[in-house]
Amino acid sequence: MFEINEIRKAILAVIEKNSRIDLKELSVLLGTSEIEVANTIADMEKENIICGYHTMINWENTTEEKVTAMIEVMVTPQRGIGFDKIAERIYNFSEVQSVYLMSGGFDFMVILEEKTMKSVSQFISEKLSPIEAIRGTATHFVLKKYKEHGTVLNEQKTDERMLVTP
Amino acid sequence: MRNPLSDVVIDIKPSGIRKFFDIVSEMKDAISLGVGEPDFDTPWHIREEGIYSLERGRTFYTSNAGLKELKQEICNYLDRRFNLKYDYNKEVLVTVGGSEAIDAALRAMVNPGDEVLIPQPSYVSYLPCVQLTYGKPVIIELKEENDFKLTPQELLDNITDKTKILILPFPNNPTGAILEREILEELAKICVEKDIFVISDEIYSELSYNGRHVSIAEIDGMKERTIVINGFSKSYAMTGWRLGYACGPENIISQMTKIHQFAIMCAPTTSQYAAVEALRNGDADVEAMCQAYNQRRRFLMNAFKEMGLDCFEPFGAFYVFPSIKKFGLTSDEFANKLLQEEKIAVVPGTAFGDCGEGFLRISYAYSLENLKTALERIERFIKRLENDK
Numbered sequence: 097m098f099e100i101n102e103i104r105k106a107i108l109a110v111i112e113k114n115s116r117i118d119l120k121e122l123s124v125l126l127g128t129s130e131i132e133v134a135n136t137i138a139d140m141e142k143e144n145i146i147c148g149y150h151t152m153i154n155w156e157n158t159t160e161e162k163v164t165a166m167i168e169v170m171v172t173p174q175r176g177i178g179f180d181k182i183a184e185r186i187y188n189f190s191e192v193q194s195v196y197l198m199s200g201g202f203d204f205m206v207i208l209e210e211k212t213m214k215s216v217s218q219f220i221s222e223k224l225s226p227i228e229a230i231r232g233t234a235t236h237f238v239l240k241k242y243k244e245h246g247t248v249l250n251e252q253k254t255d256e257r258m259l260v261t262p
Numbered sequence: 263m264r265n266p267l268s269d270v271v272i273d274i275k276p277s278g279i280r281k282f283f284d285i286v287s288e289m290k291d292a293i294s295l296g297v298g299e300p301d302f303d304t305p306w307h308i309r310e311e312g313i314y315s316l317e318r319g320r321t322f323y324t325s326n327a328g329l330k331e332l333k334q335e336i337c338n339y340l341d342r343r344f345n346l347k348y349d350y351n352k353e354v355l356v357t358v359g360g361s362e363a364i365d366a367a368l369r370a371m372v373n374p375g376d377e378v379l380i381p382q383p384s385y386v387s388y389l390p391c392v393q394l395t396y397g398k399p400v401i402i403e404l405k406e407e408n409d410f411k412l413t414p415q416e417l418l419d420n421i422t423d424k425t426k427i428l429i430l431p432f433p434n435n436p437t438g439a440i441l442e443r444e445i446l447e448e449l450a451k452i453c454v455e456k457d458i459f460v461i462s463d464e465i466y467s468e469l470s471y472n473g474r475h476v477s478i479a480e481i482d483g484m485k486e487r488t489i490v491i492n493g494f495s496k497s498y499a500m501t502g503w504r505l506g507y508a509c510g511p512e513n514i515i516s517q518m519t520k521i522h523q524f525a526i527m528c529a530p531t532t533s534q535y536a537a538v539e540a541l542r543n544g545d546a547d548v549e550a551m552c553q554a555y556n557q558r559r560r561f562l563m564n565a566f567k568e569m570g571l572d573c574f575e576p577f578g579a580f581y582v583f584p585s586i587k588k589f590g591l592t593s594d595e596f597a598n599k600l601l602q603e604e605k606i607a608v609v610p611g612t613a614f615g616d617c618g619e620g621f622l623r624i625s626y627a628y629s630l631e632n633l634k635t636a637l638e639r640i641e642r643f644i645k646r647l648e649n650d651k
Contacts, residue, residue: 110557124564125557125630259607260283260296262386262435 103128103136108145111137113246115149154249156241164209164238165216167224168202170231179203182229191219202234213237274390278613282597286607293636294607298435300499300580301627302554305547308498308540315535322531326523327515328356328507329534335541336507344467344477346490352512355519356529360465360493360506362522365391367461367489367508368427370517372397376426381412382615383583384431385463398424403617406585409574410439414448421452427459430478433466436614436623437583438559438576443476450481460488465506468497468548471556472577479509486511489518494533496579497548498540503533555580558626558633569641580627583611587620589647597622603646604639 106126110117119137123130140146155162171182179197186206187195194207206224210216220233241249286292303309327333333350340346348354357363364387372378374396380388381402392399402420404410417428430449432441441449453460460478467475479488493506508518522528540547562582566573573584586596593610600606609625611618626633 106553109553121561124561127560255301257297257299257301258283259286259292259294260279260609261298262277262279262613 103132104140104145107133107136108140111146111149152245152247154241156249161211162209163211163213163216164207164241165213166236166238167206167208167220168198168234168236169204169206169224170233171203171229172231174229177229182227185227186224189219189223191215270393270396274393277386279386279609282607282609282613285598286601289601289605289607292601292605292607293632293639295624295626295628295633295636296607296609297625297627298581299501299627300496300551301629302499302551304498304500304503304536305540305544307543308500308536308547311539312503312532312536315532320531320535324356324528324531324534326528327354327519328529329531329538332356332534332538332541335538336509339541340490340492340509343474344480346477346479346485346509348509349512353509353515355508355515355522356534357493357506357508357522358526358529359495359504360463360491361387362526363489363491363493363506363508363518364388364429364461364463365394366518366521366525367491367510367514368392368395368397369521370514371427371459371461371489373426375424377422377424379417379420379425379428379458381416381429381431383410383434383436383611383618383621384429384614385435386614388429388431397426400425401615401617403615404437404439405617406574406621409576410434410437410583411441411445412449414445414452417449417452421456421458425456425458427461428453430460430462432462432464433470433475433578435466435579436581436609436611436618437621438579438581440470440472440475440576440578441478443481446476446478447481450478450484453487454483458487460484461491462488463491465491465493466496466579467492469552469555469580470578471552471559475578489514494537494540497551498537498544499551500533500536500540503530503536505529505533505537555626558628558630561630561633562624562626562637565637565641569637569644571640571644580625582624582626583621584624585621589644590651591647593619593622600640600643604643606636606639606643 110122119130119133123133173179183195186192191208191210192206193209196205198205208216208219220235224233333354336354337348337350340348368391372395376397377400378392378397379400379402381404389399400420402416404412432439462478464477477490479485479490489508489510491508494500494503563575566584571584573582576582593612597608597610609623611621611623
């Protein structure tokens with residue numbers, strides 16, 4: 097039924113929203129066989145299209161302390177060492193959640209998740225800034241998260257429709 | 263005192279849905295699968311355009327037939343999607359939902375005694391609207407064995423020399439049936455031969471799951487005898503905005519516009535501005551919602567098969583129409599019992615015409631989670647019915 101790309105697209109669209117869906121249900125929703133779904137997912141895992149099945153947690157609703165910092169990083173790429181090498185030196189730190197190469201006024205966006213602001217500042221001063229290629233950083237702390245991964249956090253949906261309509 | 267009421271109004275039966283609604287409303291924490299409108303919110307960019315129009319003070323009447331930009335966008339849309347070409351200035355009327363367009367079309371075209379063919383099961387308003395014109399409604403009872411399509415033979419069998427109009431409600435509420443091009447071509451041939459006009463209610467045109475919807479107006483010889491009715495409620499999840507439209511030959515649209523002008527003045531201005539945005543930038547929203555409905559449709563069909571509930575596969579709208587004949591209950595009895603015992607509300611097929619007896623309308627304008635819970639309960643219910651037999 098599907099072109100190969102079509103079924104991949106359809107599977108990704110569903111599991112991006114709900115990675116816990118079981119294979120049988122997924123195959124019913126997409127009108128294809130369970131085997132085809134299983135094989136397609138396995139292929140996409142091998143090809144690093146699917147890189148993991150993580151859970152989106154709203155830590156703000158727990159007693160756990162979490163601080164998210166977004167750090168703009170400016171670097172000077174050196175001969176023989178491009179952006180990728182510098183990025184690698186940054187993303188290998190386990191406290192780093194995400195690293196993006198950016199267009200515009202700075203080079204990398206580094207996202208950190210830590211328990212306290214102090215540990216963020218320690219990371220910047222002791223680990224990030226000493227990397228030779230880094231010229232400067234600007235750190236922004238997240239005050240409140242409204243929406244992540246296409247999901248509005250803390251949203252209570254109620255069905256406003258009348259119960260029976262023609 | 264004299265009787266203040268009109269005989270024709272007294273003769274109109276109240277909607278069967280209303281009766282059921284009253285029962286359901288009494289029931290606390292019932293899960294409803296009885297809704298005839300999308301569960302999605304109107305996409306934000308469309309809502310924002312409505313808000314923006316209010317901020318700019320666009321709070322006045324528009325011209326009777328509708329905003330020029332909107333009529334132009336409607337024409338662009340119909341051309342883009344269905345190869346239908348209309349003159350925005352003369353062949354389009356923006357109405358208060360598709361419902362007003364149905365009413366206005368009938369009032370503009372029916373003389374007392376003219377026969378109007380109404381295939382059933384179908385939406386509840388065709389019959390009373392015909393009655394209000396003093397026309398004669400002629401019901402064509404569609405059959406499950408034909409997947410609730412209108413067959414050329416059924417059409418022929420119901421034509422007399424008084425027949426003037428055929429109402430064509432596909433994709434269909436409540437059955438979910440669609441009509442493919444081949445069958446439309448045969449129906450069209452008959453309409454041309456017998457000089458019959460068509461009011462084609464295509465409000466569910468974007469919710470078609472087996473290739474794109476085909477409008478009968480696309481078929482040779484039909485555009486000049488067809489009023490195409492469509493709107494924003496189902497495709498853009500805009501039911502509460504009350505906005506629809508009718509397109510057709512100038513001589514009919516101009517008379518419909520006259521009725522609309524005196525009865526309504528113009529469709530809501532805020533809604534019209536929002537609708538311009540919907541047509542300009544809403545294609546991706548429509549596609550995403552359509553895909554979600556299609557997944558739910560497959561999910562329901564599969565669940566029915568597994569629990570042994572007979573249902574033909576519908577390819578349109580957001581309804582399935584399973585048969586409950588084997589349980590030995592009427593549609594009303596089944597729906598009431600299901601509501602009392604499992605707190606699930608579905609609409610008895612008879613709400614959409616007598617030939618809906620033995621069927622239920624189940625809407626899948628609900629989240630998958632909702633549908634899952636509801637289906638578990640329906641399965642438990644029919645197991646019990648089978649054991650009791």
